[in-house]
Amino acid sequence: MVKYKTTMSPDRLSLTFSALADPTRRAILARLTNGARSVTELAEPHDMSMPAISKHLRVLERSGLIERSREAQWRPCRIKAAPLKEAxxxxxxxxxxxxxxxxxxxxxxxxxxxxxxxxxxxxxxxxx
Amino acid sequence: MVKYKTTMSPDRLSLTFSALADPTRRAILARLTNGARSVTELAEPHDMSMPAISKHLRVLERSGLIERSREAQWRPCRIKAAPLKEAxxxxxxxxxxxxxxxxxxxxxxxxxxxxxxxxxxxxxxxxx
DNA sequence: TCTTTAATTAACCAAATGGTTAAATACAAA
DNA sequence: TTTGTATTTAACCATTTGGTTAATTAAAGA
Missing domain, CATH: 1.20.5 (Single alpha-helices involved in coiled-coils or other helix-helix interfaces)
Structure with missing residues (x-):
């Protein structure tokens, strides 16, 4: 018998909801409705370091709510709202x-x- | 200047989404669509201790997704889906x-x- | 009053989360 | 080739989360 379980289940719905459970991430999503944005642009309105934003973006990406591509030295993000439908x-x-x-x-x-x-x-x- | 910030903002939407971000809690909500249930009844299908369930219920309550009342030694829970509308x-x-x-x-x-x-x-x- | 049942609280633990600063990487431009 | 700009990675830290067991509280019933 196991003594301590932790393991947060990574099912789609849980990933989506926990990505949405943060106001910074929701603000980022909102911002992306006006079109693709670079990480610096997304960071600008938030009083927060770049790595912090980078982490939020990783969470959004893993939940499927954004997609990142590559354009020169920029990593433009765009919204992919599909998981919201599921939710x-x-x-x-x-x-x-x-x-x-x-x-x-x-x-x-x-x-x-x-x-x-x-x-x-x-x-x-x-x-x- | 502060060095380490943590503080998860407790706005309604964040509370709702983070309550929903757990499969056990979603299962509990689903169960409650068939009517009020006691804590023991809610615990039964989950391979988890009572205190663990109790904590999940507290999270659901604080998010406004359930309401708990008192009936003899039971604490029946019922669903209050209003926050879902907001979400x-x-x-x-x-x-x-x-x-x-x-x-x-x-x-x-x-x-x-x-x-x-x-x-x-x-x-x-x-x-x- | 004593016992049983239902549930919560307390104390603990490990992993996850959300932030930091400093260093590394990737590409563009001079 | 060096410098500058955009972004990520690494290492750290504190708090939160989701679980445990043991103890406590609350009410019912014998």
Whole structure:
């Protein structure tokens, strides 16, 4: 039996979401909607060293959200939003949950199912 | 001047995305679409200790993706998908980028703008 | 009151993350 | 060939993250 597990799973969705979980990286993506940009250009608005930006770009690249090419001594980045589609598709499955009316209905069904939710307890033992 | 900065910014979007960046937490959310569940029930399918699950739930709670209440000795969790709407809204701004035809058009515009992209270089010095 | 069940908290650990500065690399230009 | 510019790599550091086990808390039930 293993004592300490760590291993962050590198599935596509996790990579995409964790790439998006940083405001600097989201700002970079936003900037790239106006077209390809060099690393220096991308770094300029951020109070941060070049290597820091370089690391953010590597994260974005590994998640597939940007693509880097080569043009003389510049490494222009361009956005590749495809992984966002995957992410949005996944989230769509919860749309009904964030749409008010349905939430209310569900609330009601839950009350019906659980019977005397305040009094008897054990409300959450039903499986599936 | 500060030497080492770390501070992960806790804006809503970052919280949401980083909560979603873990497969265990996504699985928990998925499970909760079938209604409220106790911590033990949520833990059951995962080969992981209770405290580990407890921590995941805390992350989900702080991101606003779940809500925990109290019922006897159980702490039933229910999904609160509202933050997902915010996240999806943010992503929608990139929809045109992941829709093929537009990508192609943009590619073409980029070529036009930059002139001799192979030969002269300095392609990426244009601002805005 | 004592025991059992559900869950959290505490203390620990290893790896990942997000930053730094300094050095190395790659290409262009003089 | 040397110099300058763009970028990455290396080595470091602190904090965060995701897990563990052991102890604690909270309520139910005998």
């Amino acid at each position: 949005v598709d996944w989230m769509e499955q919860y749309r009904r949950h964030w749409e008010q009316s349905l939430d209310r209905l569900e609330e009601y069904l839950k009350v019906l199912q659980s019977g005397k939710p305040k009094a008897k307890g054990k409300t959450n033992e039903r499986k599936k | 999806v809204d943010w992503m929608e701004q990139y929809r045109r980028h992941w829709e093929q035809s537009l990508d192609r058009l943009e590619e073409y515009l980029k070529v036009l703008q930059s002139g001799k992209p192979k030969a002269k270089g300095k392609t990426n010095e244009r601002k805005k």
